[in-house]
Amino acid sequence: MSRRVVRQSKFRHVFGQAAKANQAYEDIRVSKVTWDSSFCAVNPKFVAIIVEAGGGGAFMVLPLSKTGRVDKNFPLVTGHTAPVLDIDWCPHNDNVIASASEDTTVMVWQIPDYVPMRNMTEPVVTLEGHSKRVGILTWHPTARNVLLSAGGDNLVILWNVGTGEMLLRLDEVHTDLIYNACWNRNGSLLVTTCKDKHVRVIDPRKQQVVAEKSKPHQGARPVRAIFMADGKIFTTGFSKMSERQLALWDLKSFEEPIALQEMDTSNGVLLPFYDPDSSIVYLCGKGDSSIRYFEITDEPPYVHYLSTYSSKEPQRGMGFMPKRGLDVSKCEIARFFKLHERKCEPIAMTVPRKSDLFQDDLYPDTPGPEPALEADEWLSGKDAEPILVSLRDGYVPVKNRELKVVRKNVLDNRPPLGPGRSQSSSDTNFSRLTLEELLEEIRVLRQAVQAQEKRISELEHKLGQFTNGTD
Structure with a gap:
C-alpha cells in the first residue's frame, strides 16, 4: 500500500533568478521616506520608482528596455510639492499612472512612449479632497478610470479620473490611520487595515462594513490584508512577541483564521503580492534580503510554503509585474523589481520545464487591459468580472492611449433665478x-x-x- 508523502504541485520547484548586471537599473536615488509603501510600480511598458528630490516630491519613469546606468539628469515627474508616498499604474492604460503625496493631493499623469527631454510638471488631472497626506492608491480592477485614495485624515475617497470628480467618500468607517486597501477580483468589495487594529471588508457603494475582525494579529505593528480570488482574505502582521505572522481567513467564519503561521522576528512589515492565476502569495519584507512564496489551496493546511529567494542586499521597495508582462517562453510565472539603495534589480520567478511549447497549465487566461465597466455603471451597482486575454502568443502592449478628462460644466448646475433677481x-x-x-x-x-x-x-x-x- 503506497502512501503519498510529498504534496503534488506544479509550483513546487519555482526558483528565483536575478537579472544580469547589464539588465538592472543603476544609479537611482531611491526615496528615503519612512512609509510602508512599495516605492515601485511596474507594467508591461514601464518601471516607476519614487526617488529623492529637493524641494518637493518626484518619481522616475523608465522604459523597461532602458537598463544600465541611469543619467543623473534623467527627466523626473515632479508635480508634487512634498514627498511622493505611493504610485500605481492604471490597469486599463499602460501610459497612465497615479501618484499620492504628503502635499494632500493625488495626481494622474500621462506618460509618453518616448523619453521626454525635461521634467514633467503638469498632470492630466489633480484630485483634491484629502486634508492630510495621502499614502495609499489603488485602481479599480474592472471599472474604467475609478481610483481609490486613502490618507492620514482616515478618509477613503473614490474618484472618477475621467471627470476629475469625487464619486464616493467613506469618512465614518475608519477611526485611525489606514494601513492598506485592496479590491476583490471584480471590485465589488474592499478590504482595509487600520491602526485601530481592525480589518474591515467594505461595500463602498453602500458605504457599509459587511465584515469586521478586531486584532487579526495581536502585535502592535501594522497589518496588511489582500483578497484571494475565491473571496478569502490573506493577512500579514505581528504576534505579541513581535514575531511576523501570516494568516488566511474565510469571511463566512471571520472569528478564527483557517490558517496561521509564524515566520521570524524581523521588524520589517511584510508586503504581500498575490498572483490569482497560480494562487501564490509572495511576501517581501522592508529591509529583508529575501522573498518567500506560498501556495494557497483548498486543502489543509491551506497555506503551503514553497521556497525562498535570497540575495545579499536588503530591499527598500518592490514592484510586481502584471501577468501579461511576463515572458511565457521561459515559463516565467512572476517578476519582481527589487529596489536597493542605488539600484533596481529585476528578479524572475520561473518553473523549470524543458519543453519550449506554451504551458497551458501555467498560463490560464489573465486580466487584460480592457475595462469591463464604465465608472457610472459600477457606481449604479453593476459588477463584472475582468475581461481576460490569452498569453499563448505573448502579450504586446497597446500603443499610447490618451487619457481624456471631461469635466462637467458647473454652469449647468447653477440655481434658478429667484423672484428678486x-x-x-x-x-x-x-x-x-x-x-x-x-x-x-x-x-x-x-x-x-x-x-x-x-x-x-x-x-x-x-x-x-x-x-x-x-x-
Missing part, C-alpha cells in the same frame, strides 16, 4: 449668447494649446534622437 428675456438671451461664445473661444484656444504641446513633444523626441546619434 429676475431678468428680461432679452438680457437672458444676450447673456447665454455671450457665454456660449466665450466657451467656444476657450475650447478653440485649448485645442490650439494641445496641438502646440504635441508638436513640441514630437520635436523634443526628434531632437533626442539626433542628440543620441540614432539618426
Whole structure:
C-alpha cells in the first residue's frame, strides 16, 4: 500500500533568478521616506520608482528596455510639492499612472512612449479632497478610470479620473490611520487595515462594513490584508512577541483564521503580492534580503510554503509585474523589481520545464487591459468580472492611449433665478449668447494649446534622437 508523502504541485520547484548586471537599473536615488509603501510600480511598458528630490516630491519613469546606468539628469515627474508616498499604474492604460503625496493631493499623469527631454510638471488631472497626506492608491480592477485614495485624515475617497470628480467618500468607517486597501477580483468589495487594529471588508457603494475582525494579529505593528480570488482574505502582521505572522481567513467564519503561521522576528512589515492565476502569495519584507512564496489551496493546511529567494542586499521597495508582462517562453510565472539603495534589480520567478511549447497549465487566461465597466455603471451597482486575454502568443502592449478628462460644466448646475433677481428675456438671451461664445473661444484656444504641446513633444523626441546619434 503506497502512501503519498510529498504534496503534488506544479509550483513546487519555482526558483528565483536575478537579472544580469547589464539588465538592472543603476544609479537611482531611491526615496528615503519612512512609509510602508512599495516605492515601485511596474507594467508591461514601464518601471516607476519614487526617488529623492529637493524641494518637493518626484518619481522616475523608465522604459523597461532602458537598463544600465541611469543619467543623473534623467527627466523626473515632479508635480508634487512634498514627498511622493505611493504610485500605481492604471490597469486599463499602460501610459497612465497615479501618484499620492504628503502635499494632500493625488495626481494622474500621462506618460509618453518616448523619453521626454525635461521634467514633467503638469498632470492630466489633480484630485483634491484629502486634508492630510495621502499614502495609499489603488485602481479599480474592472471599472474604467475609478481610483481609490486613502490618507492620514482616515478618509477613503473614490474618484472618477475621467471627470476629475469625487464619486464616493467613506469618512465614518475608519477611526485611525489606514494601513492598506485592496479590491476583490471584480471590485465589488474592499478590504482595509487600520491602526485601530481592525480589518474591515467594505461595500463602498453602500458605504457599509459587511465584515469586521478586531486584532487579526495581536502585535502592535501594522497589518496588511489582500483578497484571494475565491473571496478569502490573506493577512500579514505581528504576534505579541513581535514575531511576523501570516494568516488566511474565510469571511463566512471571520472569528478564527483557517490558517496561521509564524515566520521570524524581523521588524520589517511584510508586503504581500498575490498572483490569482497560480494562487501564490509572495511576501517581501522592508529591509529583508529575501522573498518567500506560498501556495494557497483548498486543502489543509491551506497555506503551503514553497521556497525562498535570497540575495545579499536588503530591499527598500518592490514592484510586481502584471501577468501579461511576463515572458511565457521561459515559463516565467512572476517578476519582481527589487529596489536597493542605488539600484533596481529585476528578479524572475520561473518553473523549470524543458519543453519550449506554451504551458497551458501555467498560463490560464489573465486580466487584460480592457475595462469591463464604465465608472457610472459600477457606481449604479453593476459588477463584472475582468475581461481576460490569452498569453499563448505573448502579450504586446497597446500603443499610447490618451487619457481624456471631461469635466462637467458647473454652469449647468447653477440655481434658478429667484423672484428678486429676475431678468428680461432679452438680457437672458444676450447673456447665454455671450457665454456660449466665450466657451467656444476657450475650447478653440485649448485645442490650439494641445496641438502646440504635441508638436513640441514630437520635436523634443526628434531632437533626442539626433542628440543620441540614432539618426
